[in-house]
């Protein structure tokens with residue numbers, strides 16, 4: 135009787151060990167390999183509202199990824215770029231980049247995305 139009880143505990147203990155291994159295993163290897171980085175939060179806004187001008191250079195818009203277009207702008211800082219984005223730059227850069235429903239934080243993400251992609 136006592137032997138049976140011990141055997142049950144032994145099986146239980148082994149099951150726990152296997153379980154612990156499984157928990158540690160895949161999670162640890164996923165962390166080591168690294169999940170793909172999530173897209174920049176500003177990318178969605180950019181692609182919806184800013185892309186139309188900034189991917190084509192329409193009316194002199196600084197092209198996404200064009201370092202020479204962006205370097206002097208990046209030098210002025212994201213705060214300043216956000217200000218001109220919100221106010222617009224007449225005649226060609228419309229206020230809020232035409233995204234009237236974007237709040238300032240959303241616009242900042244879009245500006246940061248463009249800056250990051252253009253360094």
Ligand code: HEC
Pocket residue numbers: 179180183184185186187188192193194195196207214215216218219223226227228230231232233241244245
């Ligand atoms: C209708 C076309 C158009 C759209 C849409 C547009 N832009 Fe622009 N943007 C421009 C043009 C043109 C300029 C260059 C203005 C200049 O330097 O005279 C510009 C300049 C900028 C600059 C540089 C500002 C500076 O101070 O030099 C930023 C930042 C910017 N846009 C962000 C955005 C963001 C963010 C969006 C989307 C939410 C957006 N733009 C949508 C046309 C556009």
